[in-house]
Amino acid sequence: MDGTPSELRGLDDARDGAFPRLSDEQLAVVRRYGEECAYEAGETLFREGDPTYDFYVVVEGRVAVVDGLGTSRERLIVEHGPGSFIGEYNLLAGAAPLFSAVAREPSRVIAVSADGFRRIIDQEPTLSELILRAFLSRRVRLIDRGVGLELVGSRYSPDTRRLIEFATRNRLPYSWLDLESDPTAESLLRDFNVEPVETPVVLLGSLVLRNPSNEELARALGRPAPPARPDEVVDLVVVGAGPAGLAAAVYGASEGYTTLCVEASSVGGQAGTSTRIENYLGFPAGLSGSELATRAQLQAEKFEARIVVPCEAVALEQHDGLHCLKFAAGDDVHARAVIIATGARYRRLELERLEQFEGVGVYYAATHAEAKTCAGDVVAIVGGGNSAGQAAVFLAERTRKVYVVIRRGDLSETMSRYLVDQIERHDRIELLPHTEVRELLGDDTLEGIVVEDNRDGSRRTLDVRALFAFIGADPHTDWLEGRLELDSRGFVLTGADVSVTDAIERLPLETSRPGVFAVGDVRSGSVKRVASAVGEGSMAVRLVFDRLATAAPL
Numbered sequence: 332m333d334g335t336p337s338e339l340r341g342l343d344d345a346r347d348g349a350f351p352r353l354s355d356e357q358l359a360v361v362r363r364y365g366e367e368c369a370y371e372a373g374e375t376l377f378r379e380g381d382p383t384y385d386f387y388v389v390v391e392g393r394v395a396v397v398d399g400l401g402t403s404r405e406r407l408i409v410e411h412g413p414g415s416f417i418g419e420y421n422l423l424a425g426a427a428p429l430f431s432a433v434a435r436e437p438s439r440v441i442a443v444s445a446d447g448f449r450r451i452i453d454q455e456p457t458l459s460e461l462i463l464r465a466f467l468s469r470r471v472r473l474i475d476r477g478v479g480l481e482l483v484g485s486r487y488s489p490d491t492r493r494l495i496e497f498a499t500r501n502r503l504p505y506s507w508l509d510l511e512s513d514p515t516a517e518s519l520l521r522d523f524n525v526e527p528v529e530t531p532v533v534l535l536g537s538l539v540l541r542n543p544s545n546e547e548l549a550r551a552l553g554r555p556a557p558p559a560r561p562d563e564v565v566d567l568v569v570v571g572a573g574p575a576g577l578a579a580a581v582y583g584a585s586e587g588y589t590t591l592c593v594e595a596s597s598v599g600g601q602a603g604t605s606t607r608i609e610n611y612l613g614f615p616a617g618l619s620g621s622e623l624a625t626r627a628q629l630q631a632e633k634f635e636a637r638i639v640v641p642c643e644a645v646a647l648e649q650h651d652g653l654h655c656l657k658f659a660a661g662d663d664v665h666a667r668a669v670i671i672a673t674g675a676r677y678r679r680l681e682l683e684r685l686e687q688f689e690g691v692g693v694y695y696a697a698t699h700a701e702a703k704t705c706a707g708d709v710v711a712i713v714g715g716g717n718s719a720g721q722a723a724v725f726l727a728e729r730t731r732k733v734y735v736v737i738r739r740g741d742l743s744e745t746m747s748r749y750l751v752d753q754i755e756r757h758d759r760i761e762l763l764p765h766t767e768v769r770e771l772l773g774d775d776t777l778e779g780i781v782v783e784d785n786r787d788g789s790r791r792t793l794d795v796r797a798l799f800a801f802i803g804a805d806p807h808t809d810w811l812e813g814r815l816e817l818d819s820r821g822f823v824l825t826g827a828d829v830s831v832t833d834a835i836e837r838l839p840l841e842t843s844r845p846g847v848f849a850v851g852d853v854r855s856g857s858v859k860r861v862a863s864a865v866g867e868g869s870m871a872v873r874l875v876f877d878r879l880a881t882a883a884p885l
């Protein structure tokens with residue numbers, strides 16, 4: 332969004348569908364779901380941070396969408412003219428608006444309540460497609476432009492990093508003012524009476540959140556809390572919103588199951604941290620994990636799956652013939668069936684003082700969030716798999732130099748050929764074979780690493796400001812120990828691999844507990860890829876149906 336009036340926008344906007352203009356026939360359809368109302372010039376339709384807001388279509392006049400309404404930092408996002416509709420992704424998710432809308436001149440609009448809007452999405456396929464495509468494009472533009480939430484904090488603060496990571500991974504539009512280098516940060520803090528020790532702060536309209544937890548931030552933005560409706564029995568709980576969990580949520584909700592999907596950290600899982608997935612069917616030019624996650628989340632929410640993030644499942648029990656999930660925060664949820672899609676987490680390096688640098692120099696993903704904090708620096712990546720290769724290629728475009736540190740002599744056995752070629756050709760990537768990291772240097776921030784040649788034990792120091800570890804993964808199953816049968820490495824056993832001897836034959840993907848399924852990377856023996864995770868997540872819903880039809884005891 333560049334602030335140009337929508338009707339003056341060029342071909343690009345028309346092509347990517349961010350600002351379509353509704354025809355008279357389409358306006359007539361919208362009218363059936365809402366009511367027309369008038370606004371004087373300067374009147375506000377909604378403000379950033381409002382608990383709810385309507386879907387508006389401009390019939391006459393002009394409505395501006397602005398960031399920071401009424402403050403010295405007020406910025407125009409876009410102006411909508413006749414036929415143009417106002418809103419973005421948050422409207423579908425039922426979350427608070429991140430912007431305000433103000434009539435620029437006497438205007439007439441059709442206002443559609445949240446329920447009416449939901450009915451348009453359900454019942455009007457042509458309009459629904461137009462609106463959802465626009466919402467996707469608008470969200471991408473808002474993120475690129477760095478508007479929305481304002482985050483003020485020091486680049487050296489782990490909490491600043493945590494909030495940046497949460498916002499980035501959950502695709503919340505935001506801007507970050509670094510207290511260390513941005514001269515406007517301190518004056519902004521003074522405007523809001525915030526002391527530097529109270530940072531990081533998140534600002535949205537009149538809302539000031541002092542060092543909020545991720546949960547506090549999500550709830551302040553109106554995202555649902557766990558469980559969304561206490562005492563309700565849901566048909567299906569999906570634990571984890573990586574590709575496998577999102578696929579299960581889309582299929583579950585579209586089959587008519589009441590579906591709750593809980594996610595501990597960020598929608599998209601490991602795939603969400605991939606900068607370019609080049610082997611996913613149907614995307615010859617590749618797509619970023621973030622784009623895949625945004626599309627899948629929108630699709631799941633379109634079918635009314637409830638996605639709760641952050642929400643960590645900590646126990647799985649059985650009560651009164653139902654599965655009972657307990658969460659780190661919030662009440663229990665009872666479900667008729669459960670799909671476990673909790674994936675895996677990257678292994679940590681065995682290094683002294685590792686914890687001290689995690690999030691402020693040592694990272695387990697290379698996305699725009701990390702790239703922002705080490706732009707222009709020299710960085711090192713440990714690992715020789717595809718995820719390390721993708722990270723190297725991505726970071727080489729954003730940093731001064733990338734070392735790739737591997738134990739083996741070359742990458743041929745561990746990385747796909749196309750990535751090896753890209754690494755070999757890139758003049759800012761240097762491969763360090765037969766090398767292992769031995770020491771982290773620095774006090775508050777990472778100032779270097781000591782590496783050792785594992786053939787002769789010789790050591791040298793690399794002046795890197797960030798270290799990325801991609802050295803294999805362990806399953807997220809600590810919370811399931813003693814509850815489900817796991818293999819020797821902690822992955823969940825399913826189907827014929829389950830050794831429990833009872834009268835119930837396990838369905839494929841079904842765990843030792845009938846009615847509980849495991850899909851994707853967390854499942855023992857699964858292929859650790861996006862496509863297979865999506866396939867298993869989709870397939871599991873059909874198996875849930877089969878299990879519920881047999882009414883086997885839990």
Ligand SMILES: Cc1cc2nc3c(=O)[nH]c(=O)nc-3n(C[C@H](O)[C@H](O)[C@H](O)COP(=O)(O)OP(=O)(O)OC[C@H]3O[C@@H](n4cnc5c(N)ncnc54)[C@H](O)[C@@H]3O)c2cc1C
Binds near residue numbers: 645673675
């Ligand atoms: C950097 C990188 C690049 C990759 N590139 C490719 C590629 O190009 N092509 C390809 O096919 N594959 C790629 N992969 C592998 C692919 O991303 C994984 O195979 C895929 O994401 C697995 O999906 P999943 O849903 O099973 O698990 P995950 O993606 O791991 O998702 C699991 C989710 O569950 C959540 N969770 C965990 N525990 C809990 C709990 N107790 N409660 C609630 N939520 C919980 C996690 O936070 C996570 O979001 C890549 C992986 C990485 C890390």
